[in-house]
Amino acid sequence: MSDDLDDLRAALKAATAPDGEAKARAMRLAMENFARLNDSLQGSTDASRSSEDRTKAAPLNGVRRMFQYLTSRPALAATTSVAALLLGVAVILPVADLRIGKPVVVETNESPVAKKAEPVVEPAVKPEVAATTETVAADVPAGGEGAALTDAATQPGADAAPKPEAKVDASDELARATETDAASSAVVAEPLPEAEAPVLEMAEEALPAAPVEGIIADTELRLRAEAPADAGGVAGYLTAPSVSMPDAMPAPIENTEAYANEAPNPVKVTAEEPVSTFSIDVDTASYAVVRSSLSGGYLPTADQVRIEEMVNYFPYAYAAPEGDAAFASTVSVMPTPWNPGTRLVTIGIQGALPEVTARPPLNLVFLIDTSGSMEDANKLPLLKQSLSLMLSELRPEDQVSIVTYAGSAGLVLPPVKAADRAAIMASLDNLAAGGSTAGAEGLELACQVAEGMKADGEVTRILLATDGDFNVGVSDPDGLEAYVAKKRETGTYLSVLGFGRGNLDDAIMQSLAQNGNGTAAYIDTLSEARKVLVDQLTGALFPIADDVKIQVEWNPATVAEYRLIGYETRALRREDFNNDAVDAGEIGAGTQVTAIYEVTAPGSDALLNDSLRYGQTSAYGDTMGELGFLRLRWKAPGEDVSTLVETPITGTEGASAETRFAAAIAGFGQLLQGSVYLGDWGWDQAIDLAVQNRGEDAFGYRIEAVNLMRLAQSLSAQ
Amino acid sequence: MLMDTPDEMLANAAAGGDRAAFATLVGRHYDRIHGLAWRLTGAKDQAEDLTQDICAALPSKLRNWRGEAKFTTWLYRVVVNAAHDLRRRQQTRSRASQGWGDWELARQDEIAVQAEAQDWLAQAMTQLSPELRDTVALVLGEEMTQAEAGTVLGVSEGTIAWRMSEVKKRLRAMAREDAK
DSSP states (O other): OHHHHHHHHHHHHTOOOOOHHHHHHHHHHHHHHHHHHHHHHTTOSGGGGHHHHHHHHGGGHHHHHHHHHHHHOOOHHHHHHHHHHHHHHHHHOTTHHHHHHHHHHHTTTOOHHHHHTHHHHHHHHHHHHHHHSHHHHHTOOSHHHHHHHHHHHHHHHHHHSSOHHHHHHHHHHHHHHHHHTHHHHHHHHSOOOSOSHHHHHHHHHHHHHSGGGHHHHHHHHHHHHHGGGSTTSHHHHHHHHHHHHHHHTHHHHOOOOBOOOOOOOOOEETTTOOEEEEEOOOOOHHHHHHHHHHHTTSOOOGGGOOHHHHHTTSOOOOOOOOTTOSEEEEEEEEEETTEEEEEEEEEEEEEOOOOGGGOOOEEEEEEEEOOGGGGSTTTHHHHHHHHHHHHTTSOTTOEEEEEEESSSOEEEEEEEETTOHHHHHHHHHHOOOOSOOOHHHHHHHHHHHHHHHOOTTOEEEEEEEESSOOOTTOSOHHHHHHHHHHHHHTTEEEEEEEEOSSSOBHHHHHHHHHHTTOOEEEEOSHHHHIIIIIITHHHHHOEEEEEEEEEEEEOTTTOSEEEEESOGGGBOOGGGGGOTTSOOEEEETTOEEEEEEEEEOTTOTTOOSOOOSSOOOOOOGGGGGOOEEEEEEEEOTTOSSOEEEEEEEOSOOOOOHHHHHHHHHHHHHHHHHTOTTOTTOOHHHHHHHHHHTOOOOTTSHHHHHHHHHHHHHHHHHO | OGGGSOHHHHHHHHHTTOHHHHHHHHHHHHHHHHHHHHHHHOOHHHHHHHHHHHHHHHHHHHTTOOSOSOHHHHHHHHHHHHHHHHHHHHHHHHHHHSOHHHHHHHHHHHHHHHHHHSOHHHHHHHTSOHHHHHHHIIIIISOOOHHHHHHHHTSOHHHHHHHHHHHHHHHHHHHHHHHO
């Protein structure tokens, strides 16, 4: 990492030595100007003119604020249309929008010093505007007419400013500029495609033309010629309307999102690798990211699609566990929708839903990213709304605390009872974005606060809300994960809520949630916030089983090839299944987790690998007809020793609408990934399958998925 | 004696009309101005023009010198702002001659051509937004602390830290692209 910077530093350091001649020229010019300025200053009243700018600018502060607000909007379309509008105005009224446009530029760090110099140079560039906005410049044959034209244009601009003297000043200055040097106006009125050099030359040429004007006029002229170099001066004024856009536009386009994904799982030959091991994944972030992309009118990239997260986004009506069991597994086998030669084996796990009334008190630490990048409407403001939605679901005895991180981490709200809604809401409302991200410090502080809130029998969880920036102050991302993992052992869980796009560091979110025994969810709308934080509050916040690992041993006699759909980022080594020290996913109360395998029987036409000449298939006795053997390992929350549950997969388990819908979503994900395994099966079939198996769909999640498929179909047809 | 006088005193004197002080000041800092201009613009000819413009404007700028900051900080701010204006003017000029769409197309073409023609530094710099470029020029090029760079650019130290981490991120992404 620092190597990259070293290269850049070295390259920057290798600046070419300044040219001696250029230096001499610049020095001479500087000295000439110095002399002119100081000569003219004697007895001149012009020195105070900078204050005029203040008075002129003051009434426009409101306009400036408005434009700052406008440009901070994320919507690219909005800014573009504003750009178009302003550009249009610029052509017709060059002077008028000098003032309007200016404020937009202000946000690019202009120093007050620079601003004060503006009035001195302002008039000089007006002709140049006329030149660059061709419609005006084209019919300006001489300075006189040019003056009239520009003068006329000044009126609306001056009218826009409430103070009448602003108008007088502006036209007055303009008049002087044109009177002083009609010739130079004419020159300027020609299109000037080149850089500021011609402007300087023009000024020098103009000098002999107006020698009678005396020293003072001469001085002003030179100053105007220098205007382009004058920071925050003329150029800022003039070019702002159109120019401000490039400043504003790249922000939404710039994309530093990082996604964690691996290449889709390949087809495995059972004879070579009969055992498949993975950790369950209860994250749903990928589905929301896919939805946000599709709703934005573009297809998600393959690495944004994690099929298991899409499948697990939906609630499924699997059989509930009986008795005290923490969860129940449901296996079903059905023909593969996209390949008649294979079968889909769906493993559904249903977490037990403990009596809601009996749930332990909850300690929540909201760790909120308030870095500058969180300012967008779909980030911090959405986060505030989301958390306030969630507050109403909490019990009075639950505790809430708020820690923010940005620049420096801070405890915004010391732990209070959830009953103290007013205090919590006030703290939330006061959050404002600004500064950079010091994620590590914030996390440490949140952990400290969480430690303090802990009591026996209570569940403590940190909810990290971020747009993904988690880098400042973290020299070593692995170190951060290790830190989170260590905290997990103390019984503090960590969940990650992702907000906004463009900066989403999905990879860090994923690994933090995975290491912190939590879920990573991506929140793009208020209804998603409701789903994640309200409907699934219990599941997201109360783990019922930790380190849930799935291992399937396939029977080579009945399954020649198999492929796990999704779970690429959750693969475990075979030996890690029995190693309780190896971390895996958690199941929350009442949640479902679904894993889908596509399996191919020996001798099927759909086999992708040729069978081995020397491969051996031994007899399996009673287990001969089984497809495979499912092993589940899990730990009760807080326990160190895992429990093993084993179930044979007989191949006779029937499919249901639930598993068919899961298959449709798996197909949806694979279509988005451009999977090679789908053959001719396309959007129409996926949509049909999903529609037919919508089931009850009380919350409308499934029909939303169908609509997204339709959207994706249209987008991919383009 | 002038040679040993601190910048700030020279600037005060120059603002008061002391010609020798001004000459010393400009002579002392020309290379610095040029260096930063080069880092900000990335091209020798542009840097020279920009430096000349700054020198020419410096007498009038100095009238606003209040001695509120270190002279070099103040000077850096002048240079950065001048570079901003240069960028803006370049953008407007090309835009005024073409329609919005044409301009965007031309810009994309230009980016493509530049990316091919220029060396790694130019590529690295063009892939950074203007804000990041300014920050890099000050922090890496001028070896400023993040706080100093923040003062020059008028943003908080934290923002500079964030921007530098962004730069690292971009560079890493670029390195990945190159590796492909």
